[in-house]
Amino acid sequence: MPHADSLILTLVGGFVLAFVLGMLANRLKLSPLVGYLLAGVVVGPFTPGYVADTELAPQLAEIGVILLMFGVGLHFSPKDLMQARKLAVPGAIAQITAATALGWGLGRLMGLPHVEAALLGFALSVASTVVLIRALEERKQIKTEIGRIAVGWLIVEDLVIVVALVLLPLLIGAGSGEPAAVWGQIGWTLAKVAAFVALMLIVGGKVLPWLLVRIAHTRSRELFTLGVLSIALGIAWVAYEVFGASFALGAFVAGLVLNGSPLGHNAAERSLPLRDAFAVLFFVSVGMLFDPTVLLREPLAVAAVLGIVVIGKSVAALAITTLFRLDRATSVTVAASLAQVGEFSFILAGLGVTLGALSRETHDLILAAALLSISLNPFVFALADRLGGRPTPPTPHPA
Template sequence: MHHTSLIATIVAGLGLAFVFGAIANRLKLPVLVGYLLAGVLVGPFTPGYVADQELAPQLAEIGVILLMFGVGLHFSLKDLMAVKNIAIPGAVVQIGAATVMGLGLAMALGWGVGAGVVFGLALSVASTVVLLRALQERRLIETGRGKIAVGWLIVEDLAMVLALVLLPALSGVMGGEAPTAQGGAHAFLGGGVMAAFAITIGKVVAFVAFMLIVGRRVIPWILHRIAHTGSRELFRLAVLAIALGVAFGSAALFGVSFALGAFFAGMIMAESELSQQAANDTLPLRDAFAVLFFVSIGMLFDPMVLIREPVAVLATLAIIVVGKSIAALVIVLAFRRPMSTALTISVSLAQIGEFSFILAGLGVSLKLLPDDGRDLVLAGAILSILLNPLLFAWLDRILPGMIAKEAQNATGAAGEEPAMTAAAQPHALLIGYGRVGKAVAEGLKSKKMPLVVIEDDVERADELRKAGFETIGGNAVKPEVLLKAGLDKATHLFVAVPNPFEAARIIEQARAANPQCEIVARAYTDADVTLLKQMGATHALIGEEEIAKGMLARAPRKKPPAQAHH
């Protein structure tokens, strides 16, 4: 079977990942847990089949390249700048706090300072996959809380990219394996750690300059030329060739990591208008190799560490779930943000994932982190990812009441609530101020139609008031919120919330309170349309159908005259 070890490793990895991922999904757990458990099962520490120990890390390396390429592709400087005042200092302080806690545990376990720093850094960064999925499931990405969490995550990712670059150069002084000789430049600078550090920084600067000067011109040019061929297959191949080629070339020519090269390839490609197509076309392959990456990480985990070092495992878990969360909570509250925002960010960050694995693996390879340290990172990751859905379930229960209380307190702190002049006369009522709601509000404002907006996100409601919109903070499912917004005098109700079941409850109450009101709601499927109309919606609009109607409206009104035949 030696000649088929590559096939066997891929088949075993993907097959078991599918089975355990499906079981995890069934149990309402992140599928990443299933992938890690699949790796444990085919690893050398459990009985039965053992996957190839040399091939698996190489497949994982491709997974790292494509993961980092995806991070770069979705990196948004605009999103980061929108919340920079809290996300940048908050993430930096939280990383520092988690690193100090990790260092303290490492010293208690008898490790060196270098091992403690690597261990602490590995515990400080949340999983992009887990965090984004949790926020998307709860429609929090577009809220003020969600944007801060995503911005915070971007800063953490950038900090880890920097750590991956600097650790090899600093490993000698930190007690690990000293950098290998760097040739003439190393000797010219006098040798030693500082010389290696200077050379590493020089190579990184050269690579970044090359990508910004040459890459920013060449990569978009290649993509546009290939896109004009009309071949989707060639375009997909070009994207993958660029991602893998830049990663490999950066390591071969500049001596920087595959991860940094792939991140910059994605970041440069993100500037092109074809970036969304590139992301969509490469997603299946990125997902497949990401699965193999998590499986290979699971293979490195020794389950016996749970029995051998139970106190250390619990202490590691406490740092991730309790220590990091408290640090984030205090930081967000220090910036005078509401408790709902602080708790959302704290729970979002109460887990670790892919960057932690990459950092721990690098620490072990540099002889900085002992194998037990990597096992503790893996145990902490698996357990924290298992606990994260439970923390979000708790948050989902307490958040609505907390948001309503915060809205009341905000009104009380400001004294009398601004007079709702629109609510006292015939007006339009808009529920939800996401992308759709914003477009509706701007359109009604341009028509000078009296408008009241209901928004359950406290920070977004404050922004609406500052922008001049009469706004009620609260959940429109509650009848008292609808009445406060003047539902009885509303001529039009626009329900722009994306959840059809929530929209249906709102529409049912609104129709009972105001039978004459024209109710317009958004829908995604024909089943949504049926449900919303049964509840009392006058119109339920599906995006695709409205696009089709717009196209047909621009079609010729009558059949063009037939050409005469001679």
């Protein structure tokens, strides 16, 4: 592919195929994410025909991760978390622990090293917020008690992933080199990350809202949108280049700071179109890395990994919610909400490959589980309705 037109061809191939296959998935009552991932498989190097630029696509995907994490920060709701904290915090931590242990056990049976087996389980332990919110909106449960519990649960999972994205490179690096030097480097990096977060919350909490207000006074939609994106990308770069943190953490903290500002809602609204566009490119890029022949080469391994996601995580969630004495309908709905993996699993798997802690084969197993679990999630919800009885809204009394 000539270098001069690789960007255009990659964007055209990614967006057009993602749109077509996303529409097809939507017609089949599946999440559009399935279509986006399949679009990446189609333009990837493991299938015949047109192949997108495999060096350019990951860079575009990195922008997608930055904007995705920025959006998570913008929509982070301490109120939702506090409302469901008594169940969401211990429940999410217990469920992550259980799924990680199951994944580690499966990985060891497959002959994987301890670190790779644990990373496999950890990547399978977190569910997709995008898939969950779409399912709850379709069922008109987003504002119900069930919705608050499920969303609060995933907020805790998101926070765990944010911390993991900082610690994972440090923990994997601790396996080599002099222990004193390695742990000294870990301490220094954590100190820099803490300094960045403190600086953003204290100084950024005053400067960024003031800056947004000044930009809004220009009454230019274009400048306001550009300002929001500049803040997201600029702070992500500062976190990476100056403080040694990840792009994702910088973007998340930037979104978190703007979330509490008077114009936070406007910032979220203005950045949404580009966030959605680059998020699509992120999923397409993930699909490009997936070798679909793993479904034929390792069908038992794929089935076992999928079983952890759909059955293992659901059973763990049912046990936890039953322990907290939730009613059956709420328990099975929360369990169905967690019976899938998505964007953060992709980010963790990609980071594991980059760090050399995860093989391509294991990476493909995680992507296969994600693709299949997202596709099966509507059917899991339908089964949950039959097992638990979907709660119906109360009938209003006549005046």
